[in-house]
Amino acid sequence: MNECGLTQKLARLIAESRPERNKEAMQAARMGLTDYFASAFAARDDEGIARLWSVAEAEGGREDVPVVGQGRKSSFRQAALLNGYLGHALDYDDVHSDVRGHPSTVILPALLSAAAAGGVSGERLLAAYVIGVETMARFGRAIGAEHYLRGWHNTATLGGIAAAAAAGYLLGFTEERLQKAIGFAATQAGGLRNQFGTETKPLHAGMAAQAALLAVKLTEAGFGGTLHALDGTAGFFGVYGDLAAAEANLLDGWGESWRIVNPGLWFKIYPFCSAAHHAADAAVLLRQKHPLAADDIGRVDIVFPTGGDAALIERQPRTGEQGRFSVEYVAALALLGEPLSVDSFASKPIAPHLLELLPRIRRVYDDSIEPAPHAVPKGRYTIVEVTARDGRSFRERIDCPRGAPGNALTPEDLRQKLEGALAAEPARAAALLDTIARLQSAADVERLLELL
């Protein structure tokens, strides 16, 4: 079983990969970097980050790694924890449909912590990020839908392993070291979806990034661990997912194309859970075409395929923060023409006129509707149907929301997203965009870290 099992094959493929030769992949990585920083800077004044700082201060540690937008540094593990939290705090960061979760807010914080020791080139940083997304996307597909549906948070459970693989690649680990680092990360895999709707959901990204850092540091220290963590019925896939599926498809066609390009990262234009983006686009269209006052709306039906709203756990949100997981709140905002902005999803009470509309919005499941071939994620659609009090009804259907692969944001969109997040510091935004655009040398990486 252990003779060149899954772990070793994966490690070998990673060690031999050269994604820097693929221009599209490198460009996609630059876009992902831009989006991560936009998402993290947008959360710089988040209340949760102050609480995490109080923990980090009590712990102490070397001030080696910058924490985005904080003007201060912390130790490699703390920075991974905090940068992971920041990237995901507003649920504004990228998702990947294969992952069923958020890749960059785990992988990039781990890479920033690993890169801060110095000596890694910008090209290698981007390549390592491509490897991380590739690993996480393949794990997401191999582990199957059941993993998420049972209650695990893929961002956390898969992210730590992917980030350890990426950081190991960044540091030029041998095949054997990669195997071991993957094992150290796999044995830290955790994160439950019942934390959704709390600050711990974004913290999961940080926890996974932190686990990846411990994994690479243990590996560098020569600490003992299994080289076969993914193999067999007692391995990661056997315990957390479906081993047979993983053996069949985890590594199939590795390197033929990169999943950061195809299907690609899904960048968000809205700061809330991606499962509500279809409904948001539909509601925005309805508002544009048929604006109704709140009192004129009789009923709103939001139609999903069964399970399509699993991540949207809040049906009666009371705060904007809870509203990040409420399709009802998102639809209410959009139908009344209010902004789908970071401010609307902050941790403060939802205004009474919005709360008043929520009971008229209901979820409907209809599996007789055929999803579109270009649907993202596969099999998903959302229909919003508004019935006015005067009897008229209007509907919009979205299969592939804005930002999703096939309806992707452009580099210009992402430039605007970063500039928006750094609205008070346009020079810093420009410098960051410039550094990302020409990221190549080790000096570029140093410059990037200085700008955080």
Next chain:
Amino acid sequence: MNECGLTQKLARLIAESRPERNKEAMQAARMGLTDYFASAFAARDDEGIARLWSVAEAEGGREDVPVVGQGRKSSFRQAALLNGYLGHALDYDDVHSDVRGHPSTVILPALLSAAAAGGVSGERLLAAYVIGVETMARFGRAIGAEHYLRGWHNTATLGGIAAAAAAGYLLGFTEERLQKAIGFAATQAGGLRNQFGTETKPLHAGMAAQAALLAVKLTEAGFGGTLHALDGTAGFFGVYGDLAAAEANLLDGWGESWRIVNPGLWFKIYPFCSAAHHAADAAVLLRQKHPLAADDIGRVDIVFPTGGDAALIERQPRTGEQGRFSVEYVAALALLGEPLSVDSFASKPIAPHLLELLPRIRRVYDDSIEPAPHAVPKGRYTIVEVTARDGRSFRERIDCPRGAPGNALTPEDLRQKLEGALAAEPARAAALLDTIARLQSAADVERLLELL
């Protein structure tokens, strides 16, 4: 579901518990403390701990909490990691049959880190330890055998939650804070048995202790998290075990007796996996009654009930460290009259004359044999049957090995174990034993920490 669910009920029972009123429980806690320190001091020169120090040094941090036998301090999370590792490094620390794992090496390092901030009494420390063992034992039974058999390491997956509960109790957390801390720990639950036989197995204890510290620090910082982490199908038991069983028996009869007393901790006289202790006792008896030279041994059958040797993953060990999980190696040592000492299980090659005997030792499974009513763990026995080359055969059967509840070590045995671990420092051993014996005030806790 969330109205006074499992998490809240558990938190309320913990917050209202006063185990310090139970003399037997407090005495059992003193014995457990003695055994933990004996196990950790015995591992003070372990190679793995030096590797962990290199990681901790790179990270930096406040030097607040002593690490056992190291003559130096580290931050609360690092100390939890290192002290957890040390206690379990030699697999010499206590087990609890309800846990199917090692409680004290997770709970006590977490308590030491939490206590180092000062102001907690020795009585409270012992009481918190009783609470931790109680919680972990109840989790072990509630989660069912399937959890371990699927591939999780109960010491890690259950230990972090129990240690967070214990540390929360130590710090006088309210019911609501306990609920939240349990959630922060539950969402960090991980640890795979495929790391058995490597340094990462004992590190799991440290990882769980570290997770518990992060859990209580996040709680103190007011960080947001679910109050209902154990509840419902997407809660900890639903995801990692059997929710119906947990709801039926997790909290049944809480406080009527304490599981640190009944069935009690199982202290080890041998520094290897407890699943091999039955065989060790049997082989020691065989050696006493019928000593045979290696060449005179024709065959050795070691008979288990099916699954009774699941933890004994090494059938062809090459080092003493691997031998901690090899019933073959343990039996070979004992049958040839060699010491079952820490030195025999160090990370160095096994001597050729022992290796030569291993192929003649085989495992047999016989489910037709009735386990004894007093068997520990329940349903377990091991028979060692030696067939000499001259045709004679001898057998010994053990249902309850030395150290197990029902065949327990005495305080005097534990005194000797600690004195053995601190053989070069008898005055320190005496001071430590004296401090544990009269542990009551906050000053006693300070004295205890100074002696580590």
